[in-house]
Amino acid sequence: MTTGDYSGIDEDVAEIRRKVDSLALDLQGLGLDIRVSTEEYGPENNPEGGISRTLTFSFTVWDRES
Template sequence: MATNDQSELDQDVAEVRRRVEALANDMRGLGMEVRLTSEEYGSERDFDGTITRTITFSFKVSQQD
């Protein structure tokens, strides 16, 4: 994996994380209690040469009366 490819992927992952955190903050702004967790799995190259990284986000949402 070329350094450029890894750097670009790192930037893309950072942007995804930023947007998911912004979504969680929007939900908090609506009065919801939100817990956000994530799991990230290492980069791998698919059969066609595409570099991928899997990130799983989990939201736990609750609202108090």
């Protein structure tokens, strides 16, 4: 990876997002009311000399009966 080339980490982040979206759809299919919020930070240099990106996912679930 060259300086400024984040294509590898971009692909990894996209795959993680797809998996979380799939999980949310599976949970909705089970009848749960769920919302997923995502925060993304980076890219930044990590201590090992590579590039890292931080993703934070929040799941909000509520009861339909209330």
